[in-house]
Amino acid sequence: MDTVMAIIRRDLSLVMRQGSDAFVVLIFFIVTVTLFPLGVSPDPLILQNLASGIVWVGALLAAMLSLDRLFQTDYDDGSLELLVLSPYPLEIVVLCKCFVHWLTTGLPIMVISPVLALMLNIKTGAFLYLITSMALGTPIISLLGAVGAALVLGSRRSGVLIALLIIPLTIPILLFGVGAIQAATEGYNASSPLMFLGALLLFSIALCPWVIASSLRQVVS
Amino acid sequence: MHRFANPARFMRIAEPILPWTSVGALAAILLALYFGIFDSPADYQQGETVRIMYVHVPAAWMALFAYTLMALASGSFLIWKHPLADLSAQAAAPIGAGFTAIALVTGALWGQPMWGTWWVWDARLTSVLILFFLYLGYMALVNGFDDPERGSRMGAILALVGFINVPIIKFSVDWWNTLHQPASISRLDAPAIDTSMLIPLLLMAIGFKLFFISILILRIKIQLLKKRIRSIQLTH
Numbered sequence: 099m100d101t102v103m104a105i106i107r108r109d110l111s112l113v114m115r116q117g118s119d120a121f122v123v124l125i126f127f128i129v130t131v132t133l134f135p136l137g138v139s140p141d142p143l144i145l146q147n148l149a150s151g152i153v154w155v156g157a158l159l160a161a162m163l164s165l166d167r168l169f170q171t172d173y174d175d176g177s178l179e180l181l182v183l184s185p186y187p188l189e190i191v192v193l194c195k196c197f198v199h200w201l202t203t204g205l206p207i208m209v210i211s212p213v214l215a216l217m218l219n220i221k222t223g224a225f226l227y228l229i230t231s232m233a234l235g236t237p238i239i240s241l242l243g244a245v246g247a248a249l250v251l252g253s254r255r256s257g258v259l260i261a262l263l264i265i266p267l268t269i270p271i272l273l274f275g276v277g278a279i280q281a282a283t284e285g286y287n288a289s290s291p292l293m294f295l296g297a298l299l300l301f302s303i304a305l306c307p308w309v310i311a312s313s314l315r316q317v318v319s
Numbered sequence: 320m321h322r323f324a325n326p327a328r329f330m331r332i333a334e335p336i337l338p339w340t341s342v343g344a345l346a347a348i349l350l351a352l353y354f355g356i357f358d359s360p361a362d363y364q365q366g367e368t369v370r371i372m373y374v375h376v377p378a379a380w381m382a383l384f385a386y387t388l389m390a391l392a393s394g395s396f397l398i399w400k401h402p403l404a405d406l407s408a409q410a411a412a413p414i415g416a417g418f419t420a421i422a423l424v425t426g427a428l429w430g431q432p433m434w435g436t437w438w439v440w441d442a443r444l445t446s447v448l449i450l451f452f453l454y455l456g457y458m459a460l461v462n463g464f465d466d467p468e469r470g471s472r473m474g475a476i477l478a479l480v481g482f483i484n485v486p487i488i489k490f491s492v493d494w495w496n497t498l499h500q501p502a503s504i505s506r507l508d509a510p511a512i513d514t515s516m517l518i519p520l521l522l523m524a525i526g527f528k529l530f531f532i533s534i535l536i537l538r539i540k541i542q543l544l545k546k547r548i549r550s551i552q553l554t555h
Contacts, residue, residue, distance in 0.1 A: 245480060249473045253463035262459055263477060266452040266484075269445070309480060312397075316472045 101186050102194055109198040112171070119167060120202040127160035127207055131214045142219040149218035150228065150279035154272055156214070157207045157232065161239045162264065164203045166257040168195065168247040169314070182318045189307040192248075192314070196240045196306070204236030220283075227282040227292070231275040234295040238271050241306040248313040270298060324401040326543050333536045340533040347526030355519035369516075371429040377524040379422040381531055382450060383485055385415025389457070390482040393475035403539070405471045408478060409461055410538035414531055416454035423447060434498055442491035443499035446484060453481040 113120060134152045135145055145152075172178040181191050211232055212225050220228070246264035250256040277291035355373035362369035389411045396404035426444065427437045438444065461474035492501040512520070 249460060249477055250463065252469065253460070253473075254465070255463065259456075259459055259463055262452070263456040266449045266456065267480070269449060309476060313473060313476050316469070316476070 102190065105191055105194040106198055109195055110201065113198065113202045119164060120206060123160050123164045123203050124206050124210060126163055127156050127210065128214065130159055131156040131218070135218070145218045146220060149215050149220040150224065150276045150283075152218060153211050153215050153220075153228065154231075154235075154275050157211060157236065158239065158265070158268055158272060160207060161203055161236070161243060162261045164199070165243040165247045165260050165264070166250070168199055168244055169251050170247075170256070173251055173317070178314065179318050182314055188311040188314060192244065192307045192310045193303070196237075196244045196310075199244065200237045200240040204232075204240050208232040208236055220279075224279050224283045227278050227288050230292060231278045231295060234292065234299050235271045235275045238295075238299050238302050239268060241302040242267050242271075244310050245306055245313070248310045248317070251314075251317050271295065274298070324399070324403050326403055326406075329403055330540065330543065333540070337533060337536050340529045340536070344526050344529035344533055347522050347529060351519045351522035351526055354522060359515045359519055360513075365433060368429060368432050371425050372516075373519045373523050375422060375425040375429055376520060377527045378418045378425065379447070380524060381527045382415055382419040382422050382447065383488060384528075385411045385418060385531065386450060386454070386478075386482070386485055389415060390478050390485070393478040396471070396475050397479070405475065406539050406542050407535065408475065409471065410535050410542065411531075412454055412458050412461075414534050414538075416451065416458070418527070418531075419447065419451045419454060423451060439498050441498050442495040443488065446488040446491050449484055450488060453477075453484060457481070 131152055134148065138144065138148065169178060172181065182188055184191070208229065212228060215225070215228055243260065243264055245267075246260040247256075249263060250259040253259060274291040274294045278288045278295070281288040281291060351373060355370055359370070361367050389408045392404040392408035392411065395401055396408060423444075426447075430439070431437050457474050457477055460477055461470045464470035464473070492499055
């Protein structure tokens, strides 16, 4: 448990001291969402129908932006090798890193998304579902994204590759996330898409660390 | 299986097979085209456009088959480190991507007269499109490293992760209410299709499979020869 806390504290302080990274993701999220009313239509009714989709797509793209740095700095300065060689299970270490990634990108995105949804004139009844679906969905993006980040580690053009590999796999999150909000605004039962999201979250917490750890071991060996 | 993991032994067996599969593929595809175009009835609802099925359905089967083979080969590459498994996974990817593209394009051409639209975002079509992206992502990842060895290992992991999409494609027509029709051939009871239409369909499927095997052997052979050239160049 001490190790877990130590890794989380280390990664958090690294992100905090670099400062700009998490902030840039948030700004990117806001800017992309801002483009839609300008590009599609400023009509409040049209935006109301599109709001949940715009916010979710924006969140996905913004999260993609931050992924290539997840293991890159550790890989460059050699601390990744020490983490792999350490006696602690690499799966747990990786899970901690994903958690920190979520704290510094998923959580800010989740906090700012109701404000953006409000600007897109989303129905008031949908807020709770927007936040719940974000709370369940953004950790999955961090976990799946970490799979991509571990796979492309050390390749050329790693940033673009991650997006190419991971975006197809994140489609279920988008479907269920938007589905929950749509169901809520149209007066249907929103609990089943949320349950699917929860199942996906549990599934990825259980499986993604193994995939990430095994590809990190391949990198170091 | 381990016995055939030796590249030299594999080539000794594959080399004599190659002409037979190539000629067989050509014959089966030509026969299927003849039966499909001249010797099978038009559908009572769909008219002549039903003949697109003879290309579309076998191509879609091959798209799934190639990915499954790729995932199996990737798995055995990661477990046993067979160099041949890695080569066959990498050789299968572009062929699979090609069949996926054929399935998507013929599907669009068939959808336009039948459904009145080139494309709908239903579960079957979307999941096949994702399969296409997975093929492309796999190829980009494998070629994205300066060290080809690492590219194959990372690609193998990705191929296994992406395999989750294959059962989703297979059962998408049963799980969701889609515009795409459910399976008519691979059912527990008799296929829901007339024999006159089944003949060209199965012939084309056999032809595509033989074609796949021929190209796969060719591509593996090329890669093996390339490796050999590289090692010769290194020693001289």
